[in-house]
Amino acid sequence: MxxxxxxxxxxxxxxxxxxxxxxxxxxxxxxxxxxxxxEANAAVEGAFQGGAQEVVINDSHGTQRNLLPELLDQRATVITGSPKPQTMMAGLDDTFDAVLCVGYHAMAGSEGILDHTISGRVVQEILVNGSPQGELGLNAGIAAHHGVPIVMVSGDTTCCEQARGLIPNIECAVVKEPLTRYAAKNLSPLSAQELVRGKARLGVERLLEIEPAKFSSPFTLTLKFVNSAMADVAQWVPGVSRENATTVSFTSDNFLVAFQCFRVVILAAGTTLAH
Ligand SMILES: [Zn+2]
Known part of the structure; x- marks a missing residue:
């Protein structure tokens, strides 16, 4: 189940x-x-076809109030609104068996549609134990903290390549090919939904074959900001170290603690944009 x-x-x-x-x-x-x-509904349908008994959807974009509740598959429950603990992984705990990531994008600084990591105005790059990671990598770390694998992702070619680099046998639904940061060759919505449905089904069917992401403890998260004012503020958060003009780091043996620290650091650093 x-x-x-x-x-x-x-x-x-x-x-x-x-x-x-x-x-x-x-x-x-x-x-x-x-x-x-x-596309969310297509993933819900695929998850049930693959053997899911319970599906929770988490709205993970911007305000996290985007999904139209009246159109959602009635078999799923939906987490809406922000802020919320674990952000894009809200609701996840060790009672879950798998995570599906739908509509994901490439990490900041890569050639994908609307590439960014958490906040494009604040974050230039995030590294986990020295390796650059986007939102998918950070969320894979949170899921691994609960012992849960991310088994499927949908997005553009670049996002899916990055997903395979992190989780080699993940199921990928490539729904568009970037031409520039703001232009893509897209599947028609119906074809994209069909692909997402099929990959979600395969991901849930194969969940025992796909391991949680392997980051080793202690976890060092490193954040390179857009400018030095952001690092000036971020270093005031207890436990955060200043590495250089624009970079800070934080180390914990608990991935979730490190992630939540960075969430607050990004919020605090973002206040400098108003100066
Ligand atoms: Zn988003």
Whole structure:
């Protein structure tokens, strides 16, 4: 009896390529949130086809109030709103068997659609034990903390390549190919949903074959900011070390503690943007 969390972001949904899609005030936001909801539903359907008995959806983009509740598959429950503990992995604990990541995007500094890590205005790069990781890698660390594997991801070619680098036998649904940061060759929404459904089913069927991500303890998270003012503020958080003008680090033997520390560090650093 498999229990599955589906974390749904927006930048990796087929048809989404611009801030006009992903921002609440964007002209095409209503269309994009509908496409996001339909891809989430495809993953729910696939998860049940693969043997899930319980599915929880977590809205993981921006305000985390994007999915249209009235369109969602009635078999799933949905976590909506922010802030919330574990952010994109909210709701996850060791009673779950698998995580599916839908609509994910490439890490900051790579050639993918709308690439960023948590906050494009604040974060230039995050490393886990010296290796660059995006949101997928950080979330894989949280899932591993609970002993749960991420078994499927959907997004663009770059995001899926990064996922395979982290979790070699993960199921990937490539729904678009980037041409530039703001342009892609997309599958039609119906074809993207069909692909997501199939890969979600395979991921849940194969969940025992896919290991949780292997980061070894102690976990050192390193964050390179966009400018030095952000590091000036971040170093005031107890336990955070200043590495150089724009970089801080934090080490813990508990991945979740390190992640939550960085979440607060990013929020604090972001306040300098108002100066
Ligand atoms: Zn997002």
């Amino acid at each position: 498999a229990k599955v969390l589906i974390s749904v972001d927006m930048e990796g949904v087929s048809g989404v390529v611009h801030g006009d899609h992903t921002g609440r005030d964007g002209k095409d936001y209503d269309m994009a949130r509908r496409l996001m909801t339909l």
